[in-house]
Amino acid sequence: MRLTRLETFHTEFVCFVRATAEDGVIGWGQCATYNADITAAVFHRQIAPWALGQDCRDIDALVARIERAEHKFPGSYRNRAMAGLDTALWDMAGRRAGRPVAALIGGSPGPVRAYASSMRRDLTPEVEAERLKRICAEQGFTAAKFRIGAEMGEDRDQWEGRTEAIIPAVTAALPGIDTLVDANSGFSVSRAIAVGRMLEDHGVSHYEEPVPWWDLSATRDVADALQIDVTGGEQDVDLGVFKRMIETRAVDVVQPDVLYLGGLSKTLRVARLAAAEGMPVTPHAANLGLVTMVTMHLLRALPNAGKYLEFSIEGADYYPWQQDLFRGSPFAVNDGTLSVSDAPGWGIEIAPEWLDRAEHRVSEEGAQDGGAYARLYHGVLEAGL
Ligand SMILES: [Mg+2]
Incomplete structure (x- = not known):
């Protein structure tokens, strides 16, 4: 099941992530709080390019793939951004199964x-x-x-x-x-x-x-x-x-x-x-x-x-x-x-009014820009791993 779209909705404090799969199922996650505008930029630069087009059901494998690809960036912001992807995919898995995470x-x-x-x-x-x-x-x-x-x-x-x-x-x-x-x-x-x-x-x-x-x-x-x-x-x-x-x-x-x-x-x-x-x-x-x-x-x-x-x-x-x-x-x-609760996924719904006020960014399969580093390194990753 390919991941086709990753969106962020952020303020300076909070960054929610919406993940969409090829079958249209979505999941909501959140990056770690504070400096969430910076984290959103890291998300689209260093997380989304490695995740889009990948199988979104094996979350462990996808997290490990991104850690290999971005192994020169082991620190706080990469992990804060990774949390947004991981938690969105767990929510998606729960929604797909009709069960809480x-x-x-x-x-x-x-x-x-x-x-x-x-x-x-x-x-x-x-x-x-x-x-x-x-x-x-x-x-x-x-x-x-x-x-x-x-x-x-x-x-x-x-x-x-x-x-x-x-x-x-x-x-x-x-x-x-x-x-x-x-x-x-x-x-x-x-x-x-x-x-x-x-x-x-x-x-x-x-x-x-x-x-x-x-x-x-x-x-x-x-x-x-x-x-x-x-x-x-x-x-x-x-x-x-x-x-x-x-x-x-x-x-x-x-x-x-x-x-x-x-x-x-x-x-x-x-x-x-x-x-x-x-x-x-x-x-x-x-x-x-x-x-x-x-x-x-x-x-x-x-x-x-x-x-x-x-x-x-x-x-x-x-x-x-x-x-x-x-x-x-x-x-x-x-x-x-x-x-x-027994609601699927995390059992939460983000307030639409909050999302309306937040800054919105989209990365889509095929159109993602991981920056020069990702473009240079992507071939190495694909060949080596
Ligand atoms: Mg403490």
């Missing part, structure tokens, strides 16, 4: 336990504790995450003493609720271990990115020194790095972001590596774009799914761009859970 990868529709995820460091410990207490009570969450340190902070706190104050404040406000923290690479090893002991004393169960995320040996030093689960992986896009992270047990819980990483197919590969070592996967999903829906389907299918879905509690004041992306309420919360 979760069912195509060994799972089923149904509920997913979520944790209330705060993105904010600008709130005082008292205000954040009250806010999380209210949201958990109103929506039934049984787990919540708050922020400590400063993002990439090199041991500087958001303001002096905030970390030491917010740990007891939030944990005291949430009795019976599982508590998680995210340090966003904020600490040195010694400071991370000292903060980790404080987290353990207060019953916190998940300690995310304690030290700079790229330093696997430093992360492992922290994990080895503490009982609390040390977690990470949201920034990583290289399967070789995930392999080292898992084999050396640099973390206790692996946290790929399905859209940063390049889509569902690559995330399933990471999940299998983790499963082989008996490690759970609790993906990163920090906004209410498609990343959260893909993660819901994934968690309904993984044998080594972590305990919960990350569910951002931030609204229009923090994420104005995530308003009105979809028709209906795909992310409705009931008693602290979200639900994967």
Whole structure:
């Protein structure tokens, strides 16, 4: 089944992809958020030319083909753009089969336990504790995450003493609720271990990115020194790095972001590596774009799914761009859970009004322009592979 048309609809923040096959079946996907206008350009230059005209049913093989063709561009933007193709083709596969994606990868529709995820460091410990207490009570969450340190902070706190104050404040406000923290690479090893002991004393169960995320040996030093689960992986896009992270047990819980990483197919590969070592996967999903829906389907299918879905509690004041992306309420919360429906594919519909306002670009089979690099290299790929 040949892929004949790839379209993007983008703003600076969001880029949706519509894939169309020769039989007219379509699928909707999304590239990773932020700088989505740049990602759309990468999509049409470096992803679409290798995908159009190919069999769109073997998604793993197509992703692997593009990775071979664009192997000199292993980084973030190629993977952000690849995620748009991958997730559109999984949606198409689900629509063609009349089944949700979760069912195509060994799972089923149904509920997913979520944790209330705060993105904010600008709130005082008292205000954040009250806010999380209210949201958990109103929506039934049984787990919540708050922020400590400063993002990439090199041991500087958001303001002096905030970390030491917010740990007891939030944990005291949430009795019976599982508590998680995210340090966003904020600490040195010694400071991370000292903060980790404080987290353990207060019953916190998940300690995310304690030290700079790229330093696997430093992360492992922290994990080895503490009982609390040390977690990470949201920034990583290289399967070789995930392999080292898992084999050396640099973390206790692996946290790929399905859209940063390049889509569902690559995330399933990471999940299998983790499963082989008996490690759970609790993906990163920090906004209410498609990343959260893909993660819901994934968690309904993984044998080594972590305990919960990350569910951002931030609204229009923090994420104005995530308003009105979809028709209906795909992310409705009931008693602290979200639900994967039995609708085909991802079970979502992009809001037509949003698409009308977005910038639209089309690549079609036979007319695609991969630029000089792709034109030069295409023959090499076809001959060599
Ligand atoms: Mg994080």
